[in-house]
Amino acid sequence: MEETELERAEVPFHYELPQEAVSLILSEIYTTTGYNFQDYAMATIQRRLQRRLITERMANAAELIDRLQKFPQYAYKLVADFSINVTAMFRDPQFFNYFRNEVIPELRKESFIRVWVAGCATGEEAYSLSILLQEEGLYERCRIYATDMNEGVIAQAKTGALPLSKMQAYTRNYFASGGKEQFHSYFSSKDEQVYLHAKLLRNIVFSHHNLVDDRSFNEFHVIFCRNVLIYFNHRLQEHVHDLLYDSLGLGGFLALGSRESLRFTKHASQFINMSSLQKIYKRIN
């Protein structure tokens, strides 16, 4: 779940876990699971741990550490807490509108298009791209690699399922992003869910990949890494920017979230910022 300003305001809990306790918790998590959160934004880690204390009715960090030491598998619950996976179909519709109008024409000259969606959460961003590429006649020659560190969201993404209750909002996003078809025609519905048509899932490969310690695995024409870097500290952001740069072909496109930027990174001069409003960068050297 993504943290909003409202959510932060609603946490009625003013206990701050001491820094040494947070470090110990992260090190217990690393020992049990292999996930390293040392370079995540500490403010987010702090808030997620505070929420966990409230949910479990624990009074302080010592109780949480005790739980972790007695029941090491409990660490996986905290890993899931740190994976904030809010997403949406055609999230930030103006971004997708820009992508459709300005990036798609440049992709037409490629004989095959490889896209990486890094930090794909439950798949909505990859589904949106799949629909967009289908409408633009590029779907048959594309492969979308959609990855996340969280195995649970990857399993969910593979199903192609979305809650029916969200379809109204997603339909609005779709039209605002420049979509002109019947949005519901891409889905079949059953009970309270809708399912993306198998054809639109076929060219998406969902798999596990951890931006902290996994390597580049291909050279891409387009990389989406949106609303992921905001959860990292400066050092981890730099590491991920290296990885994204190494994974993007010359002339390729990098898309970041609305609150993320390439400015002040060591790769800034290797890209042009295509738009002053949308975070889409083209690699020029």
Ligand SMILES: C[S@@+](CC[C@H](N)C(=O)[O-])C[C@H]1O[C@@H](n2cnc3c(N)ncnc32)[C@H](O)[C@@H]1O
């Ligand atoms: C807020 S969601 C963004 C989803 C989507 N990109 C979007 O903008 O709608 C952030 C996602 O990044 C994933 N994530 C966080 N740390 C990661 C890491 N080290 N490697 C890969 N994915 C990570 C989380 O599990 C979560 O699913």
